[in-house]
Amino acid sequence: MSARDLVESSYSDPQQRARFLAAASPHSGDWLLALPITACGIRLSDEAVRVAVALRLGCSVCVPHSCRCGSLVDSQGLHGLVCKQAPSRIIKHHALNDVVARAIQSAGTLVTKEPVGLTRLDGKRPDGLTLIPWQGGKSFTWDVTVVSTLAASYVSSSARSAGAAADLAASRKEAKYTSLTNSYIFQPIAVESHGAFSASSLSFLTTLGERLTGTSGDLREMSYLFQRLGHCTAFQFGFDTRELCFRALHRLKDIFTFCNFNDMLAMLSRGQ
Numbered sequence: 415m416s417a418r419d420l421v422e423s424s425y426s427d428p429q430q431r432a433r434f435l436a437a438a439s440p441h442s443g444d445w446l447l448a449l450p451i452t453a454c455g456i457r458l459s460d461e462a463v464r465v466a467v468a469l470r471l472g473c474s475v476c477v478p479h480s481c482r483c484g485s486l487v488d489s490q491g492l493h494g495l496v497c498k499q500a501p502s503r504i505i506k507h508h509a510l511n512d513v514v515a516r517a518i519q520s521a522g523t524l525v526t527k528e529p530v531g532l533t534r535l536d537g538k539r540p541d542g543l544t545l546i547p548w549q550g551g552k553s554f555t556w557d558v559t560v561v562s563t564l565a566a567s568y569v570s571s572s573a574r575s576a577g578a579a580a581d582l583a584a585s586r587k588e589a590k591y592t593s594l595t596n597s598y599i600f601q602p603i604a605v606e607s608h609g610a611f612s613a614s615s616l617s618f619l620t621t622l623g624e625r626l627t628g629t630s631g632d633l634r635e636m637s638y639l640f641q642r643l644g645h646c647t648a649f650q651f652g653f654d655t656r657e658l659c660f661r662a663l664h665r666l667k668d669i670f671t672f673c674n675f676n677d678m679l680a681m682l683s684r685g686q
């Protein structure tokens with residue numbers, strides 16, 4: 415029996431097992447390898463690293479307290495990953511979408527975010543669209559979704575296989591955007607709070623990394639891409655201090671209209 419199998423078999427609690435599988439899944443820990451370069455927007459504060467690592471390992475994050483929504487936040491802080499009132503959910507979504515859009519563009523394909531004219535029956539639209547064909551003469555459109563690995567509705571699936579929660583979320587997205595697939599290639603970008611990707615997202619991001627390498631000639635492009643994506647997830651964990659989040663919520667609409675994610679972080683860090 416391998417060391418990994420030995421550790422995996424020692425977990426009987428679904429939450430512990432799900433956390434271990436997510437931490438061991440492909441690229442979920444790549445952000446730990448990123449160089450902390452402020453100018454590149456990939457430097458995490460000490461507090462962000464503390465919270466991200468604690469969540470990854472299942473250690474205590476905070477003193478139990480009441481969330482503004484009225485729910486109890488236990489010492490592991492998992493409620494913050496599912497709270498409907500946590501503005502950090504929106505920030506994470508936009509940050510991930512920004513990384514995906516920039517990567518596709520860097521690979522030589524023009525993109526637009528939140529494309530008009532691709533709305534579903536309920537009025538919602540995907541997060542991005544390539545303005546030129548991506549494959550087989552079809553443009554590529556994507557939608558980012560983030561789900562909590564350890565949410566009550568997912569933890570039993572997450573404890574069976576890594577990325578199961580992301581796979582379920584990806585399937586839901588595919589069903590919602592099925593009307594687009596005649597004319598476009600639709601790809602959900604589904605990632606879990608604890609870093610695991612859906613199988614189809616991993617496949618697409620791997621292809622994207624290879625295209626980036628084809629454009630720049632740098633064999634480390636794929637690694638950089640997953641580091642940036644993981645950074646968005648990890649940073650999110652350390653971002654949810656209440657005062658900062660209220661300011662972020664207040665300014666989100668304007669900020670996302672005019673600025674990219676790194677500009678937004680710079681504004682918030684200056685206290686604007």
Ligand SMILES: [Zn+2]
Pocket residue numbers: 481482483484485493497498499500
């Ligand atoms: Zn809450």
